[in-house]
Amino acid sequence: MSITIGSRRYLTNFEPHRLVHLFTDTIVIGSGVAGLLAALEAAEGGEVLVVTKAAASESATAHAQGGIAAAMSSADSAAEHARDTLAVGCGLSDETIVRQVVAEASQCIQRLREWGACFDSSGGELDFGREGGHSANRIIHAQGDATGQEVVRVLLERVRRHPRIRIFEHCFSIDLLTHEGQVRGTIAFHAKYGHQMYWATTTILATGGVGRLFRETTNPPVATGDGLAMAFRAGAVLRDMEMVQFHPTTLYLAGASRALISEAVRGEGAYLLDRAGQRFMLRYDERAELAPRDVVSRAIAAEMKREEAAWMHLDVRHFPPGHFATRFPTIARLLADFDINSERDLIPVRPSAHYLVGGVLIDANAQTNLPGLLACGEVANSGVHGANRLASNSLLEGLVFGRRAGRLAAQRAQRNGRIEHPPAVSHLLPQSPRTQLDIADVLNSLRSVMSRNVGVERSADRLRETIEIIEFWARYIMDKLFDEPTAWETQNMLTIALGIASAASARTESRGVHFRTDFPNTDPAWRRHVDLTRYEDGIQIGTSPVVSS
Numbered sequence: 001m002s003i004t005i006g007s008r009r010y011l012t013n014f015e016p017h018r019l020v021h022l023f024t025d026t027i028v029i030g031s032g033v034a035g036l037l038a039a040l041e042a043a044e045g046g047e048v049l050v051v052t053k054a055a056a057s058e059s060a061t062a063h064a065q066g067g068i069a070a071a072m073s074s075a076d077s078a079a080e081h082a083r084d085t086l087a088v089g090c091g092l093s094d095e096t097i098v099r100q101v102v103a104e105a106s107q108c109i110q111r112l113r114e115w116g117a118c119f120d121s122s123g124g125e126l127d128f129g130r131e132g133g134h135s136a137n138r139i140i141h142a143q144g145d146a147t148g149q150e151v152v153r154v155l156l157e158r159v160r161r162h163p164r165i166r167i168f169e170h171c172f173s174i175d176l177l178t179h180e181g182q183v184r185g186t187i188a189f190h191a192k193y194g195h196q197m198y199w200a201t202t203t204i205l206a207t208g209g210v211g212r213l214f215r216e217t218t219n220p221p222v223a224t225g226d227g228l229a230m231a232f233r234a235g236a237v238l239r240d241m242e243m244v245q246f247h248p249t250t251l252y253l254a255g256a257s258r259a260l261i262s263e264a265v266r267g268e269g270a271y272l273l274d275r276a277g278q279r280f281m282l283r284y285d286e287r288a289e290l291a292p293r294d295v296v297s298r299a300i301a302a303e304m305k306r307e308e309a310a311w312m313h314l315d316v317r318h319f320p321p322g323h324f325a326t327r328f329p330t331i332a333r334l335l336a337d338f339d340i341n342s343e344r345d346l347i348p349v350r351p352s353a354h355y356l357v358g359g360v361l362i363d364a365n366a367q368t369n370l371p372g373l374l375a376c377g378e379v380a381n382s383g384v385h386g387a388n389r390l391a392s393n394s395l396l397e398g399l400v401f402g403r404r405a406g407r408l409a410a411q412r413a414q415r416n417g418r419i420e421h422p423p424a425v426s427h428l429l430p431q432s433p434r435t436q437l438d439i440a441d442v443l444n445s446l447r448s449v450m451s452r453n454v455g456v457e458r459s460a461d462r463l464r465e466t467i468e469i470i471e472f473w474a475r476y477i478m479d480k481l482f483d484e485p486t487a488w489e490t491q492n493m494l495t496i497a498l499g500i501a502s503a504a505s506a507r508t509e510s511r512g513v514h515f516r517t518d519f520p521n522t523d524p525a526w527r528r529h530v531d532l533t534r535y536e537d538g539i540q541i542g543t544s545p546v547v548s549s
């Protein structure tokens with residue numbers, strides 16, 4: 001157990017009388033689908049401040065390609081959507097939540113359309129795509145493969161126009177402020193104004209995932225797990241953090257970023273080929289290329305190992321001429337940038353870290369165990385995904401829980417008065433005299449070790465080694481006071497990497513996206529959640545039974 005990671009409550013020093021204070025009803029941290037929707041709902045009941053660490057348009061949401069799952073076609077039903085979601089969740093889902101979320105999908109889509117979202121349709125009917133693990137065509141998409149951009153465009157325009165919402169861009173939330181057992185706001189670092197303290201009746205965490213902890217990832221630079229680490233430091237429960245989903249098909253070109261080749265491409269009929277040009281998925285699963293992501297990722301990893309290759313191939317050469325470029329214009333442009341002509345060439349792919357299935361534990365109303373703190377979207381664990389996320393269910397989760405969080409915040413704003421004076425909270429830690437490590441170097445090494453040892457396949461030895469390495473780095477990095485976002489991100493990433501490796505080490509079975517080579521089978525006795533909490537000297541690991549809300 002790491003003493004330094006557990007003992008750190010705040011990453012920065014602050015004294016209230018030296019800083020600027022701002023008071024509002026609701027603070028939303030993050031401007032992806034969950035945060036933007038939460039802000040719009042919360043503004044129904046009071047003033048809202050959205051704090052986001054890059055430009056407001058930068059988020060995983062903006063990169064989402066495939067679409068939003070919603071059983072809206074006449075040949076489909078919410079019950080079937082729920083069945084597929086539960087099957088992929090491998091016994092860890094909260095069945096009530098799953099049923100509620102899929103039942104709300106159609107309403108979420110209607111609402112986005114009323115607000116101006118243009119989803120692809122033909123002859124006035126929505127066009128439903130197919131993705132792995134879904135038993136029906138139910139993926140609603142925009143401009144072929146630019147669904148996330150369309151969602152952000154519509155929500156952000158609305159947020160910017162709203163008279164009760166303010167957005168602070170390039171404003172890094174460092175920590176949640178707690179007083180008398182309640183979350184009261186955040187201490188943030190504004191690129192222009194430096195440290196500031198923001199106080200609110202309700203704080204909504206919508207900071208997204210952790211992909212950047214891994215060298216191979218589809219996630220944008222903002223996905224560094226800050227919200228999870230902040231919540232952990234403040235005393236929140238992190239649930240099932242070992243459950244990290246790896247996307248099977250990301251473009252593999254040495255030196256290029258790991259751009260996603262959407263699951264919808266396989267949904268349209270693409271094949272996965274080994275280096276000899278043979279399809280191999282049928283040897284692993286009867287659903288072949290349309291098996292759920294964890295199955296496809298492990299099959300690709302196994303083939304890569306068998307052939308000692310760094311990638312496999314995705315083949316769309318049999319698509320009708322022009323179809324790929326019309327259906328997937330963004331991906332076609334990306335491939336063209338690397339001189340890959342999908343009608344002639346094979347596409348090199350390999351799995352990369354894509355989505356955090358675990359997260360800050362929330363209930364059906366987006367409440368965490370900390371009074372005053374709500375969470376929604378990828379940062380949260382609502383129980384909808386269980387041990388694996390069904391494709392295109394995460395934008396949906398963000399829409400449903402963003403709305404629930406915002407609504408509750410609006411009610412609280414109307415019911416409870418606003419904080420008018422800063423509570424007496426301060427933090428003064430002396431600078432550590434110990435050697436300083438090079439942050440960039442540690443970050444690169446951390447991302448490599450996470451990809452190597454805590455990736456698609458895990459084992460006790462590799463996990464133990466990873467925990468030891470992280471604890472070593474933490475001794476020299478968690479004891480320091482830094483004054484810029486990259487260093488705080490590194491401290492957050494060390495914290496969450498330790499959490500993921502510790503949870504993966506605790507779960508001695510394979511289930512969903514978590515695969516242990518030393519425990520390759522699912523163990524019914526492990527139909528439990530792994531819960532992490534901070535205690536004085538480290539990370540406390542507990543387990544709890546699966547319940548239905």
Ligand SMILES: Cc1cc2nc3c(=O)[nH]c(=O)nc-3n(C[C@H](O)[C@H](O)[C@H](O)COP(=O)(O)OP(=O)(O)OC[C@H]3O[C@@H](n4cnc5c(N)ncnc54)[C@H](O)[C@@H]3O)c2cc1C
Pocket residue numbers: 029030031032033034035051052053054056058059060061062063064065066067068069147148171172173174206207208209218219220222223226227260354355376377378379391392393394395396398
């Ligand atoms: C390439 C790609 C394709 C995907 N395709 C799909 C798809 O087709 N369908 C689907 O359902 N899902 C898809 N996903 C997953 C989905 O996009 C995300 O799970 C979802 O958008 C997360 O939304 P969010 O609002 O929770 O977080 P995000 O959209 O990640 O937003 C997080 C926000 O928090 C901000 N933030 C983070 N830390 C701080 C901090 N310390 N201070 C202030 N602000 C902070 C960030 O800047 C950002 O604005 C895809 C993901 C990726 C990466």
